[in-house]
Structures are given as C-alpha cells and as structure tokens.
Amino acid sequence: MSFTSALREPTFAAREMFAGSDSREGTRALAREILMMEPADYAAAFRGSAIKRAKLWMLRRNACVVLGNIGTHKDLAVLEAMLVHEHEVVREHAAWAVARLGRHPPQ
Incomplete structure (x- = not known):
C-alpha cells in the first residue's frame, strides 16, 4: 500500500535547483551550489519562498x-573557500568539515 499520491498543486513542486538532490551525489552537488551561490542568485532561486527566512x-x-558528513576530498576546495567567510559560524563549520574530510582517505 502506498501513502503517496501524484502532486496536484504545482505551487508545491520542488524548485529547479533541487532536482536530483534525492541521491547522495545530488545532495553533495546541492550543498556545493549553495556554498558557491551569490546573494543575487539566492534571492532569485528562492523568490516567493518561505526558505528566504x-x-x-x-x-x-x-x-x-x-x-562534512557525506562529502569527499572533491569538496574540499569549496569548503576551504568558506574558511574566510564573514560569519564566524560558517567559518567554524567549514573548518570542522575540512578537518573531518581530511581524516578520511580520498575517494
């Protein structure tokens, strides 16, 4: 028995940038995209969305x-770029992720 049904309200459809993010690689790609996103791109991608809160x-x-949890050495460059982010909490989490990935062998 399935408890899902086809989406009937297009307003609730996933945004284009989330397409394919239901896989591990897709999730990593989305995380990298968010880390590289410019503020204007963020505003455009989430215009009219509650996520802008x-x-x-x-x-x-x-x-x-x-x-930090599912990344690979291929993600280190984008994480290292966050080590100089203006917000301390971003820098701290980037440093944690870089250290964590550094403890794992390259994939």
Whole structure:
C-alpha cells in the first residue's frame, strides 16, 4: 500500500535547483551550489519562498555540515573557500568539515 499520491498543486513542486538532490551525489552537488551561490542568485532561486527566512549564511553553515558528513576530498576546495567567510559560524563549520574530510582517505 502506498501513502503517496501524484502532486496536484504545482505551487508545491520542488524548485529547479533541487532536482536530483534525492541521491547522495545530488545532495553533495546541492550543498556545493549553495556554498558557491551569490546573494543575487539566492534571492532569485528562492523568490516567493518561505526558505528566504533562512539567510544565505545559514544555508551555507548547513551545507558545510552536509559536506562534512557525506562529502569527499572533491569538496574540499569549496569548503576551504568558506574558511574566510564573514560569519564566524560558517567559518567554524567549514573548518570542522575540512578537518573531518581530511581524516578520511580520498575517494
């Protein structure tokens, strides 16, 4: 028995940037995209969305945690770029993720 049904209200459809993020690689790609996103791109991607209550720096902090947990050495460059972010919490989470990935062998 399935408890899901086809989406009937297009308003609730996933945003284009989330397409494919239901896989591990897709999630990593989305996290990298958030870390590299410019503020204007963030505003455009989430225009009219409640997610804009979360500021870009908050999503970047979360993206660092995602990559720290499921990232690979291929993600180190984008994480290292966050080591100089203006928000201390982003820098701290980026440093944690870099250290965590550094303890794992390259994949």
